[in-house]
Amino acid sequence: xxxxxxxxxxxxxxxxxxxxxxxxxxxxxxxxxxxxxxxxxxxxxxxxxxxxxxxxxxxxxxxxxxxxxxxxxxxxxxxxxxxxxxxxxxxxxxxxxxxxxxxxxxxxxxxxxxxxxxxxxxxxxxxxxxxxxxxxxxxxxxxxxxxxxxxxxxxxxxxxxxxxxxxxxxxxxxxxxxxxxxxxxxxxxxxxxxxxxxxxxxxxxxxxxxxxxxxxxxxxxxxxxxxxxxxxxxxxxxxxxxxxxxxxxxxxxxxxxxxxxxxxxxxxxxxxxxxxxxxxxxxxxxxxxxxxxxxxxxxxxxxxxxxxxxxxxxxxxxxxxxxxxxxxxxxxxxx
Amino acid sequence: xxxxxxxxxxxxxxxxxxxxxxxxxxxxxxxxxxxxxxxxxxxxxxxxxxxxxxxxxxxxxxxxxxxxxxxxxxxxxxxxxxxxxxxxxxxxxxxxxxxxxxxxxxxxxxxxxxxxxxxxxxxxxxxxxxxxxxxxxxxxxxxxxxxxxxxxxxxxxxxxxxxxxxxxxxxxxxxxxxxxxxxxxxxxxxxxxxxxxxxxxxxxxxxxxxxxxxxxxxxxxxxxxxxxxxxxxxxxxxxxxxxxxxxxxxxxxxxxxxxxxxxxxxxxxxxxxxxxxxxxxxxxxxxxxxxxxxxxxxxxxxxxxxxxxxxxxxxxxxxxxxxxxxxxxxxxxxx
DNA sequence: CGCTGGGCTTGCAACGTTGCAAGTGATGCT
DNA sequence: AGCATCACTTGCAACGTTGCAAGCCCAGCG
Numbered sequence: 001x002x003x004x005x006x007x008x009x010x011x012x013x014x015x016x017x018x019x020x021x022x023x024x025x026x027x028x029x030x031x032x033x034x035x036x037x038x039x040x041x042x043x044x045x046x047x048x049x050x051x052x053x054x055x056x057x058x059x060x061x062x063x064x065x066x067x068x069x070x071x072x073x074x075x076x077x078x079x080x081x082x083x084x085x086x087x088x089x090x091x092x093x094x095x096x097x098x099x100x101x102x103x104x105x106x107x108x109x110x111x112x113x114x115x116x117x118x119x120x121x122x123x124x125x126x127x128x129x130x131x132x133x134x135x136x137x138x139x140x141x142x143x144x145x146x147x148x149x150x151x152x153x154x155x156x157x158x159x160x161x162x163x164x165x166x167x168x169x170x171x172x173x174x175x176x177x178x179x180x181x182x183x184x185x186x187x188x189x190x191x192x193x194x195x196x197x198x199x200x201x202x203x204x205x206x207x208x209x210x211x212x213x214x215x216x217x218x219x220x221x222x223x224x225x226x227x228x229x230x231x232x233x234x235x236x237x238x239x240x241x242x243x244x245x246x247x248x249x250x251x252x253x254x255x256x257x258x259x260x261x262x263x264x265x266x267x268x269x270x271x272x273x274x275x276x277x278x279x280x281x282x283x284x285x286x287x288x289x290x291x292x293x294x295x296x297x298x299x300x301x302x303x304x305x306x307x308x309x310x311x312x313x314x315x316x317x318x319x320x321x322x323x324x325x326x327x328x329x330x331x332x333x334x335x
Numbered sequence: 336x337x338x339x340x341x342x343x344x345x346x347x348x349x350x351x352x353x354x355x356x357x358x359x360x361x362x363x364x365x366x367x368x369x370x371x372x373x374x375x376x377x378x379x380x381x382x383x384x385x386x387x388x389x390x391x392x393x394x395x396x397x398x399x400x401x402x403x404x405x406x407x408x409x410x411x412x413x414x415x416x417x418x419x420x421x422x423x424x425x426x427x428x429x430x431x432x433x434x435x436x437x438x439x440x441x442x443x444x445x446x447x448x449x450x451x452x453x454x455x456x457x458x459x460x461x462x463x464x465x466x467x468x469x470x471x472x473x474x475x476x477x478x479x480x481x482x483x484x485x486x487x488x489x490x491x492x493x494x495x496x497x498x499x500x501x502x503x504x505x506x507x508x509x510x511x512x513x514x515x516x517x518x519x520x521x522x523x524x525x526x527x528x529x530x531x532x533x534x535x536x537x538x539x540x541x542x543x544x545x546x547x548x549x550x551x552x553x554x555x556x557x558x559x560x561x562x563x564x565x566x567x568x569x570x571x572x573x574x575x576x577x578x579x580x581x582x583x584x585x586x587x588x589x590x591x592x593x594x595x596x597x598x599x600x601x602x603x604x605x606x607x608x609x610x611x612x613x614x615x616x617x618x619x620x621x622x623x624x625x626x627x628x629x630x631x632x633x634x635x636x637x638x639x640x641x642x643x644x645x646x647x648x649x650x651x652x653x654x655x656x657x658x659x660x661x662x663x664x665x666x667x668x669x670x
Numbered sequence: 671c672g673c674t675g676g677g678c679t680t681g682c683a684a685c686g687t688t689g690c691a692a693g694t695g696a697t698g699c700t
Numbered sequence: 701a702g703c704a705t706c707a708c709t710t711g712c713a714a715c716g717t718t719g720c721a722a723g724c725c726c727a728g729c730g
Contacts, residue, residue, distance in 0.1 A: 339715095339716060339717090340716065340717070340718095341716080351716090351717085351718095352718080355717070355718060356718095359718085383716085383717080384715090384716050384717070386715085386716080386717095387715070387716035387717045387718095388716080388717055388718085389717095390715090390716080390717075391716080391717045391718055391719090392717085392718075392719095
């Protein structure tokens, strides 16, 4: 069905090469010829065959974005930004979900036959750790997103999790809260996010001279609403429950919020709440959610730019870039 | 860097064709040869070049999912389902966002050079109407999602919007609500969703003998939280405000909920609320949201299956499939 | 011992595109 | 008139893969 260069050439009475020159806007084509070829192109509705092009010039024009879950708002918003950035550079993004499954992550990132299709990868690991990533056999360039799993050796866009968690916790301290809990700690070695945020949380408490109560640090398996709701139930069941909670992401906070409200308590009057990620849901909850806002556009921009540099043969040392963040104060911490 | 068939062949002392036979598990290869080739494959870490393969057999293995916004939860959840279904069939999904911009929709779906890259499209139109879609010049098969924009002639997966809206409204009637409002009407010809849901809403009111008050039907430009919040403000400002609201999607309902609560009113005591889509946010809001739940997995399954059939040369008449839905009753309508 | 057949392997060509270098014809200069 | 120059156009080859049909070699049979 689709017309080829050769067919257009025949119709216009020129060579395929000349048609190619017209299609690609090469200067060395006589105006008259160009017009004639253009007409043939239009008549046949010619569309360049992307696959053949890609084979010819050795690139597929495709980059893969590999992340845990697409329907988690933070990732959905990040994905939007990555797609936009990549499109601006003429690249197309394929999104792959791993559900945090190490087998799927390995398959997609390490050597999966899928990999041969992509010029590069942007990878937000959940289960895969340093050991895995270090001996990747595939030569496709990767940029990592998220906390630092690998010490050097790979391009990486991250946020200062410790600093951000400190900022969030200090905000609660400044509100004169005495029993500040944390939801989202993770002991699992491969999941650094939780560990780093706990580090920041503790550091803030310590420098404010607060008591450190291990029972106020609640681990969760995932970062979903359900985990936040369950952890909050546990906290409320304590003999001496918290008057403030720092949740390691907004979904946890929204789950916790639901539990608090259904216990007849008020936010922030009884319990103040801070989240992380600044997803849209938190801007419209009641009360709206105070949160750490990472600059998602900047993350996407850096990631795509870094990857494109590698594709252009940039051989410089692996980069580690930190994205900006700030604290957005909303109703959940404002009396 | 990546090894080619020829290189493997040289190393194993056979022809490229034989290596290809091994890679593709063809039966006609002597065990000894197979073993030797396999070893060479392993040693070189051979990965088939997807682009060359695709050129050879005329398919790219790529389907595009074109939708308005990826970071709207309904679409994110739908996208997850489509990716899973497509992956099961060996296809890779490229997600494209149009932001409801008719120019971008046209570019992507009608003839954009992007289109030549995809074997097929799954398209959820927002701005493009029947007139546009009917004279598509591209020969790439399309399956449409959403309300029926085109009368026949194209494959289509839809929900019975009128029936679902009737069900939602009847639920509010059964609660003895007297002044039932609707948020999300759309006059724009190309956006049928709003119109159809209004139709169902009105039909339910009519058959229950309820008064029809035009001032209780609020149009919105988009289906975002902000639109719901604004429309709800207007409704509350009426001399005779509603005691129940049917919102045409969950985001509108969450926005409306926020407005209601911030006015010191209670849900469902003062105002009962029903949404549409069953996004996860609505399951964790306070109160949780009664909503129409379309079977997203089924939608994705039908869409992918229908598209794959077309790719396999199925020439049967265009199909119009309706996905199932049901009413999920939660706190926003339970006293 | 020669011929047939089957098991296994191979070379060629093509998918649609573009880089390269060579080709064409007309123009201008000496 | 002859030659260099220029503007434009072309054919060839190759990207890595696989369908096709032909080829090779050995076993088995007459």
